[in-house]
Amino acid sequence: MANIPVEALSGNRAQPYPGAPDNWKRFFSFSTDHKVIGIQYIVTSFVFFLVGGLFAMIIRGELITPEANLVDRTLYNAMFTMHGSVMLFLWSFPVLVGLANYLVPLMIGARDMAFPRLNAAAFWMVPVVGILMMSSFFVPGGPSQSGWWAYPPVSLQNPTGTLINGQVLWLLAVAISGVSSIMGAVNFVSTIFKLRAPGMTFFKMPVFVWTVLAAQIIQLFGLPALTAGAVMLLLDITTGTSFFRPESGGNPVLYQHFFWFYSHPAVYVLALPVFGVFSEILPVYARKPLFGYRVVAVSSLIITGLSAIVWVHHMYASGTPGWMRMLFMFTTMSISVPTGIKIFAWTATIFGGKLRLDTPMLFALAGVVNFVFAGITGIMLGSVPVDIHVNNTYFVVGHFHYVVYGTIVFGIYAAIYHWFPKMTGRMYYEGLGKVHFWLTWIGTTLNFLPMHPVGLMGMPRRVASYDPEFAFWNVLASLGGFLLGLSTLPFILNMVSSWIQGEQASHNPWRAIGLEWLIASPPPVENFEQLPIVVSEPYGYGKDEPLVSNLAELSESPE
Amino acid sequence: MTSESAIANQVESKIVEEHNEEANSKFGFWVFLLSESVIFLSFFAGYIVYKTTSTDWLPAGVEGLDTHDPAINTVVLISSSFVIYVAERFLHDKKLWGFRFFLLATMLMGSYFLYGQAVEWQGLEFGLTSGLYGATFYLLTGFHGLHVMTGVLLQTIMFLRSFIPGNYDKSSFGIIATSLFWHFVDVIWIILYGLIYVWQ
Ligand code: HEM
Numbered sequence: 115m116a117n118i119p120v121e122a123l124s125g126n127r128a129q130p131y132p133g134a135p136d137n138w139k140r141f142f143s144f145s146t147d148h149k150v151i152g153i154q155y156i157v158t159s160f161v162f163f164l165v166g167g168l169f170a171m172i173i174r175g176e177l178i179t180p181e182a183n184l185v186d187r188t189l190y191n192a193m194f195t196m197h198g199s200v201m202l203f204l205w206s207f208p209v210l211v212g213l214a215n216y217l218v219p220l221m222i223g224a225r226d227m228a229f230p231r232l233n234a235a236a237f238w239m240v241p242v243v244g245i246l247m248m249s250s251f252f253v254p255g256g257p258s259q260s261g262w263w264a265y266p267p268v269s270l271q272n273p274t275g276t277l278i279n280g281q282v283l284w285l286l287a288v289a290i291s292g293v294s295s296i297m298g299a300v301n302f303v304s305t306i307f308k309l310r311a312p313g314m315t316f317f318k319m320p321v322f323v324w325t326v327l328a329a330q331i332i333q334l335f336g337l338p339a340l341t342a343g344a345v346m347l348l349l350d351i352t353t354g355t356s357f358f359r360p361e362s363g364g365n366p367v368l369y370q371h372f373f374w375f376y377s378h379p380a381v382y383v384l385a386l387p388v389f390g391v392f393s394e395i396l397p398v399y400a401r402k403p404l405f406g407y408r409v410v411a412v413s414s415l416i417i418t419g420l421s422a423i424v425w426v427h428h429m430y431a432s433g434t435p436g437w438m439r440m441l442f443m444f445t446t447m448s449i450s451v452p453t454g455i456k457i458f459a460w461t462a463t464i465f466g467g468k469l470r471l472d473t474p475m476l477f478a479l480a481g482v483v484n485f486v487f488a489g490i491t492g493i494m495l496g497s498v499p500v501d502i503h504v505n506n507t508y509f510v511v512g513h514f515h516y517v518v519y520g521t522i523v524f525g526i527y528a529a530i531y532h533w534f535p536k537m538t539g540r541m542y543y544e545g546l547g548k549v550h551f552w553l554t555w556i557g558t559t560l561n562f563l564p565m566h567p568v569g570l571m572g573m574p575r576r577v578a579s580y581d582p583e584f585a586f587w588n589v590l591a592s593l594g595g596f597l598l599g600l601s602t603l604p605f606i607l608n609m610v611s612s613w614i615q616g617e618q619a620s621h622n623p624w625r626a627i628g629l630e631w632l633i634a635s636p637p638p639v640e641n642f643e644q645l646p647i648v649v650s651e652p653y654g655y656g657k658d659e660p661l662v663s664n665l666a667e668l669s670e671s672p673e
Numbered sequence: 674m675t676s677e678s679a680i681a682n683q684v685e686s687k688i689v690e691e692h693n694e695e696a697n698s699k700f701g702f703w704v705f706l707l708s709e710s711v712i713f714l715s716f717f718a719g720y721i722v723y724k725t726t727s728t729d730w731l732p733a734g735v736e737g738l739d740t741h742d743p744a745i746n747t748v749v750l751i752s753s754s755f756v757i758y759v760a761e762r763f764l765h766d767k768k769l770w771g772f773r774f775f776l777l778a779t780m781l782m783g784s785y786f787l788y789g790q791a792v793e794w795q796g797l798e799f800g801l802t803s804g805l806y807g808a809t810f811y812l813l814t815g816f817h818g819l820h821v822m823t824g825v826l827l828q829t830i831m832f833l834r835s836f837i838p839g840n841y842d843k844s845s846f847g848i849i850a851t852s853l854f855w856h857f858v859d860v861i862w863i864i865l866y867g868l869i870y871v872w873q
Contacts, residue, residue, distance in 0.1 A: 228701060229697075229698075229701060296705070296708055299708070300701050300704045300705045300708070301701070303704050304700050304704060307700060308693065308697045309697070334704065334708040335708065335711055336711075337708070338711035338714075338715060339711060339715045341712055341715075342715035342716055343715070349808070349812065353801055354802050355801055355802055355807075356802070356804065356805060357719070357808055357809075357812075363727060363728070363729065363804055365722065365723065365726070368719060368722055368723075372715060372719075375715075
């Protein structure tokens with residue numbers, strides 16, 4: 115627990131005490147305040163988003179012409195490996211953990227996470243992961259080139275013969291990131307089970323909290339499997355065991371099972387909180403209650419359950435026996451039921467609402483649209499005949515970028531804009547936000563849509579050069595990619611300038627319903643003066659019923 | 674808000690927190706153990722796949738494992754779970770010396786297990802790189818051994834902490850977690866013993 119001096123609570127805001135919400139120095143300290151840690155996560159991972167984006171620019175620069183002429187082929191391999199790994203392990207996971215860190219305690223009416231020190235320790239592992247991953251550029255042989263899956267036997271090759279090579283550093287980084295995620299997951303699950311405010315029953319929790327719970331449960335059962343696979347792979351590389359070495363009796367497909375047993379559910383670790391973000395944002399800007407709140411909430415846990423039994427759909431082409439393909443095709447299809455429920459609920463929520471198209475709403479709506487598209491290609495890929503045909507082509511790359519960019523990054527942007535006034539106490543510039551949105555939207559479409567036709571035509575992924583017949587679509591995609599690179603500039607400008615000198619935000623600029631909107635922006639250390647007593651379900655838009663029974667006691671200066 | 678009521682509020686919330694903290698930590702530790710068990714489950718699954726599908730399982734010249742000494746080891750480890758439980762009861766009744774005695778006994782039994790493991794490793798005629806058989810054997814026993822070591826280390830810390838006056842007055846979460854961890858290590862060993870030594 116953050117031990118703050120008692121005077122500090124009634125202290126003068128103009129005199130920043132250590133840990134005050136407006137003292138910037140606390141972001142560079144081992145703070146245990148969940149709000150500080152949340153922002154630390156978000157900003158750190160955004161830096162890595164730019165790094166991963168830089169790699170993407172190099173990839174797209176290479177692919178704008180059919181010949182391999184911009185970078186060396188080995189460097190190209192390193193680029194897509196590092197791009198994928200950085201984007202997942204250093205951007206998507208940590209930024210969503212950051213959002214959840216900031217929001218979950220506020221949303222359930224807690225003063226902090228259950229284990230604040232564990233929380234801080236988990237965060238400070240992220241920079242370590244980043245440094246390890248980046249340092250692989252400086253070892254002989256350069257970074258890992260085996261893709262973000264690190265499938266053996268490719269990942270077992272060690273051309274330079276050194277012990278500290280790119281693959282080993284990659285494995286260490288992933289292992290540490292796993293430890294950090296497990297610590298985070300233990301913390302989130304305990305917080306959500308144990309620290310809910312009086313009256314905050316499970317069916318009064320905002321959907322975002324439900325989705326975070328569902329996602330963190332996946333971390334708990336999935337990550338250890340990846341860890342097991344990673345340990346065995348590391349032993350194979352460093353000590354010469356033969357777990358995955360086919361030439362000495364090992365079984366490389368077993369690694370694929372370990373890997374996907376975690377890494378397929380892992381996409382739900384990313385997607386679920388974003389579903390939560392959509393479920394929070396759409397009602398606010400449509401001024402209507404979330405349609406089918408309870409069903410939407412529970413469907414998150416159903417997704418968690420189903421996500422554990424679909425992993426083999428990544429391995430249809432790995433010599434998987436026919437009965438297994440059929441089985442996993444069936445389970446894969448069934449996961450579209452709970453996701454479909456959510457999409458229908460969101461559509462019903464905005465249907466007939468008075469939509470206010472501010473930047474967060476634009477991003478959320480576009481995110482839902484992109485997700486529907488990704489869902490359709492997902493069903494195609496889930497069926498064995500189609501997948502065998504397009505396996506390892508750009509169709510797959512297009513599909514999952516519609517998820518990771520079109521849905522997840524859009525949802526993250528929506529969340530950052532929506533909660534920016536709460537986190538900083540200032541408003542962002544709406545105009546710049548709109549510019550950012552349109553650049554992102556056009557860039558995404560231009561970049562990732564052409565990957566589908568070119569994939570159907572048969573362009574394989576992970577290649578630096580390709581047949582000239584694919585050139586047209588690749589030029590389009592590259593232009594879109596550069597547009598996406600450009601789109602981060604208005605965003606950064608907006609965030610930095612409005613945090614420094616934006617207009618002061620009131621405690622609830624969106625007239626949103628939720629515990630976090632009842633207290634000051636930014637919330638004080640330990641959030642609530644007195645714990646809220648929750649009396650109604652969330653999303654009471656247009657219902658005129660109070661959310662808590664002790665509104666006046668929640669903060670020093672209500673309203 | 675006046676500073677008196679601020680203080681009152683603070684004090685009150687601290688009391689509530691302290692009351693809850695032990696329960697929260699216990700919950701969190703359970704969650705962690707469940708997650709940790711999945712690593713072992715994955716290794717077990719891998720072992721079963723290898724053993725059932727591998728064409729040449731035993732390395733040349735290896736007959737199998739001797740089960741006699743490991744059985745003694747098993748008995749020692751499993752009984753130590755009861756011993757640490759007795760230690761916990763003594764602490765519960767605030768009888769510190771009884772607690773220390775039984776905790777020390779647990780530590781000794783755990784160390785004996787590690788010693789027995791080391792002796793067994795010494796005498797084996799296959800190594801880590803002797804095919805899948807050697808690799809899985811050392812992986813499973815080694816990973817479990819690391820957990821035993823961690824357990825003994827935790828017990829040592831708890832033992833030393835019992836000499837700090839008043840250390841266990843507020844909360845005995847430390848010892849609860851240590852003993853939970855020890856039971857966990859035990860259960861894992863029982864499965865492991867079944868898989869490696871019994872099912873040959
Ligand atoms: C500016 C935005 C982006 C562009 C232009 C881009 C472009 C690409 C391209 C062209 C590939 C395929 C490389 C190849 O197979 O040769 C790729 C792979 C990949 N991308 Fe992106 N991407 C972007 C954003 C993202 C984001 C936000 C994520 C994740 C959150 C992501 C995750 C991945 C992953 C996991 C791979 C697979 C890497 C592998 O094959 O091992 N990308 N990206």
